[in-house]
Amino acid sequence: MKCSPCPGYINEVNRVNEKIELLNVTKTYQHAGSLVYALNNINLTIPQGQFVGIVGMNGSGKTTLARLLNGLILPSSGKVLVNGMDTTDPRYHKDIRRLVGMVFQNPDNQIINPIVEEEVAFGVQNLHFSAAEVSRRVTWALQAVGLSDLRHHAPHLLSGGQKQRLAVAAALAMCPAYLVLDEPTSMLDQSGRSELILCLEELRREHGITIIMISHVMEEVARADRLIVLYQGNIHLDGSPWEVFSSPEFEHIGMTPPPIARLTNVLIEQEHQIDKRIVTFEQMVEFLCP
Amino acid sequence: MQGMITGQYINGDSMIHRLDPRTKLLGCFAVIIAAVWPGQQIPVLLLNTGFIILIIYLSQVGVVRVLRGLRTLRMLFLLTFVCQVFLTPGDSLWNWGGIAVSRQGIYLGITTFLRLVILYIGSSLLTMTTSTLKLTEGLESLLSPLNYLRFPVHQLAMIINISLRFVPTIIEEAEIIIRAQKSRGARFDSGPLALRLKTVLALLIPLLAVSLQRATDLALAMESRCYTGDQSYIREGSMVFTWKDGIALGILVTLLLVPVWVRLY
């Protein structure tokens, strides 16, 4: 299930090693005269097709990690390889940023064009495709996120959830294999949040795009295939959501599992017969109401 | 606030909408020149005003809508009119203990008012019939000769486009900030002038801070989508200069600049 309108792209892409790898990656900053370790010797592999959630307290290195994935930031030491391409090599910058799309936290601060259609076209145009190809991709991307009706609208009239979906469409039109989202829902209200999450889940289901989402809303990452917990620049926990939420280490560093996961944990403690893997509302309902 | 911004683009398919954006930009430029050219007579100014209103009618964006927008500038009109009337020296018509109203003053008051009206409705016509994208395209094309002087025309077009995109957003943010500061007792429209100027800082500094953060974020977002700084806004085949444009420009230039020729000779 590959990205359907981009057959040409698939041939171009480096098909060796379809994964993102972080090898002994450390990132340091100078702050007030001393060296700060934003990330400390991280080793991580994200294969194609996963829905990965990344969580951690503020200052744990989540945003730094996100920006390393598409080469916006380069590691102080170690290597970041996207489908085998090294992010420090300037020859690969364009290919890497094509492969790894990025959506940021503030919906307004990533939209630069006064018309939705033009915004989605922006990235594709930077890749110098023909006008016909640009148009085709824009149509597909808008349809994939459910914004086709708003094609000619001005972005400032959109709701928060719609703006974030627009940002996703703008990244999508470049036919990425990976989509990195840095706290995309933190400035949205309840309905905007669920809009976006549903959209992402569908993208993964229908088009096989790898979703890497940083969030501090546990209910959202509970639906991921894999959950990575960062703590003080290190990977503290890495496993499926239920493994992470039920681990005592999770609460030990000050994090709180989502309500349903907590419910499951409490019920297991009280020695009830319940599936320990239940972490979302849907899973609980399915278990209790067969 | 949404939708209330005067001069906002109104989607349409009139003959004016379909003109090449460069024609409209040049036309607007001619209007501006005609409006500020010194020494014009009232009949000429009235003619120009009527002419622009006719074009507005042809563009189907609504004459009433545009004229209603003039209301927002009523304080400006009143102020300039009063200044011209009371401060222009000349043949005195009335005299109240030192404050004289001259015939020239009244004449100048009326001509200044008409000039301002022409400027306003002329530029509104441009922005209401031309989408921001087309405006940027047209501007970039007109300025492209500057490329030979190593002038960053593409980047200028990008700056204009981004500004147009964010004007409504910034207006909204300003409203929100004003609300918040008022809730802490900031007085924006009463009290001594010095205090009010200081209060304006309570609006400007947060806006500036937000804008700077925005600039950083936008740069990251654009880089993530492979922007390298030299892309052009001009799409091939998007702007076509037809005979209609030629005629439109011809009429416009003749009508608006006739008084200029007349004056010069």
Added chain:
Amino acid sequence: MPIIETKDLTHVYLAGTSYEKKALDKVSLSINQGEFVGIIGGNGSGKSTLIQHFNGLLVPTSGSVRVDGKDTTVKQYRKNLWKKVGIVFQFPEQQIFKSTVFEEVAYGLKNMGMHLPEIKNRVEEILVQIGLNPGEVAHRSPLSLSGGTRRQVAIASIMAMRPAVLVLDEPTAGLDSSGSNHIMQAIQEMQRNYHITVVMISHYVSQLMLLADKLVFLEQGRLLACGNQEEVFQYITSHNLGGLILPDYLRLMHHLADYGYQVNTGVSSLEEAAREIGRILKESFLCKV
């Protein structure tokens, strides 16, 4: 006498133009002194418009708003209302403009005409109450602080005025759990120490559940339910509106009840919900045996 009372409050934006929008439609509610009132509702429900009537930023198009018995349409009274009703808007850290934390927190106090020695005391007090160390932060530039800390400073600047009514619009939006907790603790303490009235808009209903005496549910500008938590949640679920508003474990209870299980839908905490589910599991386990 209620401290805030609205009768048929209606607010229409841009009345008479083609952009007319009715944000509030005949909203009648009363808030008593010392209460903690939670306002819940989806997008476009009018929550933000409603609170702006409480400190006089907006006046009703029709209907009335009385604060402390006095009508807000009286300009004399409305001009000084901001001292009595303090509003913390969403993302309040965006309003920061002073060069030190001290000046920022003192801004409202200065506008109230307070003298410097008293301002100093108040600022120190409120910084401690909000969870910050005055010695460390008071002289620093707010822009050099982290997002969560800036939020605390912004909220402190309103709290410092010790308004009789503290109104907050999504005070924990965008914060992580520790930042959230700090803010909520400060609000609770403020209410306890000074017996103020608190009105809070939040879509984290689970936060409100622990603190709110009364909930107000708005939808499309209309007040659909107002009362204690159980009443309001009952209304929401019986009208199938709750999908996005109720916390997961409460939704679960209602879902189970609909399915046919005998559960108490009035649970007010996760532990209680766990007990209910535990009971169901035991019963079904016993049945299977």
